[in-house]
Amino acid sequence: MDATLPVDLFGGGVVAAPMAGGPSRPELAAAVGAAGGLGFLAGGYKAPEALAAQLDAMDGGRPFGVNLFVPSPAEADREAVLAFRERLLPEAAAVGADVPEPRWTDDDGYPAKLDLLLGRVPAAVSFTFALPARSAVTALRAAGAFTLQTVTGPDEALAAAELGVDALVVQHPDAGGHSGSFLGLPAFAGTLPELVAAVRAALSSAGAQLPVVAAGGIGTPEAAAAARDAGAAAVQLGTAFLRTPEAGTNAVYRAALADQDFARTALTRSFSGKWARSLENGFMRRFADAPAAYPVLHYLTAPMKAASVRAGSPERTSLWAGTGWRGAHDERAADVVARFAR
Ligand SMILES: Cc1cc2nc3c(=O)[nH]c(=O)nc-3n(C[C@H](O)[C@H](O)[C@H](O)COP(=O)(O)O)c2cc1C
Structure with a gap:
């Protein structure tokens, strides 16, 4: 029992x-x-x-x-993280945000x-x-x-x-x-x-x-x-x-959850370097190959995510959601x- x-x-x-x-x-x-x-x-x-x-x-x-x-012990491939950071720069700039230097331990x-x-x-x-x-x-x-x-x-x-x-x-x-x-x-x-x-x-x-x-x-x-x-x-x-x-x-996240245009959720590492399920947006599609590097990527994307929300856009922020x-x-x-x- x-x-x-x-x-x-x-x-x-x-x-x-x-x-x-x-x-x-x-x-x-x-x-x-x-x-x-x-x-x-x-x-x-x-x-x-x-x-x-x-x-x-x-x-x-x-x-x-x-x-x-x-x-848990850090599992970041530094070269992969630096390459991710380079690709992130124009994404962050698109919403007026910077990308910090990687924080390797946290x-x-x-x-x-x-x-x-x-x-x-x-x-x-x-x-x-x-x-x-x-x-x-x-x-x-x-x-x-x-x-x-x-x-x-x-x-x-x-x-x-x-x-x-x-x-x-x-x-x-x-x-x-x-x-x-x-x-x-x-x-x-x-x-x-x-x-x-x-x-x-x-x-x-x-x-x-x-x-x-x-x-x-x-x-x-x-x-x-x-x-x-x-x-x-x-x-x-x-x-x-x-x-x-x-x-x-x-408010941006709330609106996305109610928006019929979001058709599916998907597992992604793009926002944090660890698998997580989110409503699928453009950033996730563009960074489907993001490396395993938690929480290094979380800190790299944080200013972009915040700026995307401030700009009223759900396209460059995490929209965590389960399949239900x-x-x-x-x-x-x-x-x-x-x-x-x-
Ligand atoms: C926005 C969001 C944030 C979450 N943050 C945490 C967290 O801080 N700690 C944790 O143990 N689980 C966290 N989870 C996972 C939940 O504990 C739980 O496993 C999940 O929400 C269950 O699936 P559902 O969202 O489909 O109900 C989070 C889930 C969501 C949606």
């Missing part, structure tokens, strides 16, 4: 995914919590002080989670943010992009946090279970935003329910009892029900919350929680 999720935290089984880069702000996490879901703050790309300010804003409210990007301030969370312990902490140190998981759990690890396949699930986290977020390649895969490409060939079943089978044959939260491409209550039928104890939705008034999604994006509506976060609750 699987372990279950604590009802006081996971309520009706809907988790609002942490969404770094603006969408996951305290208003969204609070509204999701008040509606009986589990809201998340996104620690990624934020200075520790900025994350602390968001924790302050959550004081006194419902329980919530915080997500951290775990740094840990996203992870150690300081981990310390912050050990001092101001949220109800849940989730990790993505790599496995944290065992000592971090042990310390957070001892301090009372419920810990989750994002995995994209059975091998990653077994590695995370071995580390001692409380639950897994099983992320399908249909997910919006970055893949949390740490042992290879986000390459699972089947559906999300099939991925959930494959992970559960692997856990069960290893004798591990861990609840699974299913994520990736869930755009309808039927898709959520299918993930639950496959054994997921909850669903984690990102894209479905992007158009809610409580999310910090910028047509199911994201302009509705209150509480209504999304209600639609997808068990």
